[in-house]
Amino acid sequence: xxxxxxxxxxxxxxxxxxxxxxxxxxxxxxxxxxxxxxxxxxxxxxxxxxxxxxxxxxxxxxxxxxxxxxxxxxxxxxxxxxxxxxxxxxxxxxxxxxxxxxxxxxxxxxxxxxxxxxxxxxxxxxxxxxxxxxxxxxxxxxxxxxxxxxxxxxxxxxxxxxxxxxxxxxxxxxxxxxxxxxxxxxxxxxxxxxxxxxxxxxxxxxxxxxxxxxxxxxx
Amino acid sequence: xxxxxxxxxxxxxxxxxxxxxxxxxxxxxxxxxxxxxxxxxxxxxxxxxxxxxxxxxxxxxxxxxxxxxxxxxxxxxxxxxxxxxxxxxxxxxxxxxxxxxxxxxxxxxx
Numbered sequence: 353x354x355x356x357x358x359x360x361x362x363x364x365x366x367x368x369x370x371x372x373x374x375x376x377x378x379x380x381x382x383x384x385x386x387x388x389x390x391x392x393x394x395x396x397x398x399x400x401x402x403x404x405x406x407x408x409x410x411x412x413x414x415x416x417x418x419x420x421x422x423x424x425x426x427x428x429x430x431x432x433x434x435x436x437x438x439x440x441x442x443x444x445x446x447x448x449x450x451x452x453x454x455x456x457x458x459x460x461x462x463x464x465x466x467x468x469x470x471x472x473x474x475x476x477x478x479x480x481x482x483x484x485x486x487x488x489x490x491x492x493x494x495x496x497x498x499x500x501x502x503x504x505x506x507x508x509x510x511x512x513x514x515x516x517x518x519x520x521x522x523x524x525x526x527x528x529x530x531x532x533x534x535x536x537x538x539x540x541x542x543x544x545x546x547x548x549x550x551x552x553x554x555x556x557x558x559x560x561x562x563x564x565x566x567x568x569x570x571x
Numbered sequence: 572x573x574x575x576x577x578x579x580x581x582x583x584x585x586x587x588x589x590x591x592x593x594x595x596x597x598x599x600x601x602x603x604x605x606x607x608x609x610x611x612x613x614x615x616x617x618x619x620x621x622x623x624x625x626x627x628x629x630x631x632x633x634x635x636x637x638x639x640x641x642x643x644x645x646x647x648x649x650x651x652x653x654x655x656x657x658x659x660x661x662x663x664x665x666x667x668x669x670x671x672x673x674x675x676x677x678x679x680x681x
Contacts, residue, residue: 388669405673405674405676405677406673406675406676407669407670407671407672407673408669408672408673409665411665411666411669411670412666415666415669415670418670419670419673419674422670422674423674423677426674457597468623514661518662518663518666
């Protein structure tokens with residue numbers, strides 16, 4: 353089983369090198385999709401021995417992941433793991449997240465509420481809980497966490513779905529597609545760190561409204 | 572009335588620009604004709620507002636002005652919707668392009 357770790361990154365020059373190094377040390381091949389960064393994200397990622405491809409313009413996290421998936425297909429990988437560039441996730445947990453794929457699952461979803469969410473801001477917690485109910489309403493999936501970027505997918509499952517959302521709404525779209533195609537999935541507890549850096553880099557809670565808008569307006 | 576003159580003058584300006592765009596081939600013949608019909612219709616309504624009152628009573632609205640406003644709002648919403656869809660498609664195309672460039676330039680040093 354060839355597994356590729358895909359990291360979409362925009363302006364993550366400060367963190368990306370360490371994030372990639374840790375994953376490489378854990379023995380995984382890494383692809384960084386540089387999503388129109390203005391800084392030296394691509395160089396930093398290359399220095400840490402990641403494969404790097406670059407969007408000439410910023411197209412959003414969903415778009416970058418899709419590009420990474422296309423890369424994985426072209427290069428004959430059979431599984432991919434989605435990972436964040438900002439140091440919120442633990443490279444040591446990649447094996448754990450990817451493990452269900454070897455047990456016949458098509459998708460494994462990281463859950464910070466089964467695992468540990470370290471110093472999560474309260475407003476963020478509220479938004480995530482609301483998103484849970486929205487997901488339940490929208491897809492019928494009963495999850496303990498949603499919009500967790502730490503996921504593992506069989507390429508064969510990704511080939512079934514059509515990822516059209518370029519920005520953050522892609523996370524909801526992935527869940528909708530899991531539901532629509534009745535993909536066999538499993539939640540895996542993961543640790544998410546809320547550092548000052550990630551809080552500053554991450555999306556604002558108000559972005560939830562943008563996500564809803566994208567989901568309603570676009571298909 | 573003065574308002575009629577002002578409105579007609581403004582619309583004639585629009586039509587003037589339309590002719591320019593058509594000459595420079597920025598819009599197609601059909602677009603040119605379509606917009607002309609809309610603007611000429613507007614001039615007729617401005618000069619002879621009673622026409623709308625006649626139509627308004629026919630369709631069951633009491634005042635001609637009301638009918639014009641209803642129709643205009645519907646038109647504006649329709650155009651807005653079309654523009655949104657168009658922008659959306661353009662965004663998707665840009666993403667596709669970026670993706671192709673990224674995958675094509677995979678081995679180039681950037």
